[in-house]
Amino acid sequence: MAPNLPPALSGIEALVFDLMGTCTDWHTSILSAMREHPPPPPLKDADLPSLALDWRTAFFRFIFASFNAGEQAPDIDVVHARTLDELLREKGVSNEVWDTHVREKLVKAWHLQTAWPDSVEGIRRLKERCTVVVLANGTTRLQLDIIRSARLPFDTLFSSQILQATKPDPLIYRKALESLGLRSEQTAMVAAHAYDLRAAAKLGMKTVYIQRRTEDPDEDMKAVREDVDMFIDGAGRGGGLMELADMMGA
């Protein structure tokens, strides 16, 4: 037990992690997949980093609209394919350079991601201190592919597919707590997305925000800091989950 354990982390038996963006650097992975092909005109190589970010934003917009419409969680591969097509159409990109084959490879690229520099060792250390699990939207197969490629040593994975509910629906957090056999105050949700933590807090879970450069571009960070129990800078090898491990005395 750390001598100066912050109140938010006292009595925590399990850390419940969001996965993509929180533990992994999808941007570098997707960008490197994009760069395996010539950029599709009129886009230039220099446009690809922001294209990847726009794709992620379009993905979230689609998921939230679908959730607000009360729809069942759609297959993440299908959403990535559809939002990429729309995005390229908006930018006047024809299908000649990035043809069906290339687009399919880019959609598949979301399955293979690299960890942020602090994630693997951070999770390994945290695991010595408490149960560490994933709770994220998507299929179990997507989560398996991501944790295996990023070599993230979680205890187990809870997907929206297996729990049959989608974040930020309170039901998915409740089902995760039931599976963990823990009360909400014995757990902390760890994410780089404010919407996720705000939903977890409503259930009584503690909240740890990891700020990642690729995530929450439209959030007011001052408001986020006020809403969460703990706000951690996710930059650099010693920050993010390593800093959380330091605080947990792990």
Next chain:
Amino acid sequence: MAPNLPPALSGIEALVFDLMGTCTDWHTSILSAMREHPPPPPLKDADLPSLALDWRTAFFRFIFASFNAGEQAPDIDVVHARTLDELLREKGVSNEVWDTHVREKLVKAWHLQTAWPDSVEGIRRLKERCTVVVLANGTTRLQLDIIRSARLPFDTLFSSQILQATKPDPLIYRKALESLGLRSEQTAMVAAHAYDLRAAAKLGMKTVYIQRRTEDPDEDMKAVREDVDMFIDGAGRGGGLMELADMMGA
């Protein structure tokens, strides 16, 4: 890829493991918990090893009767408590030495188990080659406690609680395959229990039997050998899952 990959292991993308008895030596763990207290008369210390085996047999008998009666899977802690009480009553043991507190500790002891000598390193090696998951009856919390105490590095855990079906119901194997996103012939069930492998084979999964000294005392091993795709001796540090890893070229 191993040069001499056996046909049964060719094209396997995921190994699906039974947990208790297959990967862990529950007998040593339970026996050591029993020995923390004086033996309850008329039992002597020398009776405890067979008492532990009888408890496991009574547990399986209860679970099968409950499954055959079409009942929902009962809580494993409750079943362990009830079968221990019955067993001690049969043996004429009073509740004076092993009182409620001791019995509760023994029931809880099933949550903390040690791995067989080949399990941790075997799974670590197999994980380099394919997806490795648990598919076992019980709650997710029980599985988390077991894999954390035994330090078994699985990719994820499928419990009967989370899949809402109980082995040997075909539904639980089907749900596991659906979550893995794989066809049955791309997977192998690995277990020290013939009933489990016979059920998995009916779905088209490959089957790997690991013979453990504590499991399947009533099975005819000649019949088991004929029914499974692969039969592995689970004794010793280099057998069991290490031998499977050798065969997979992991």
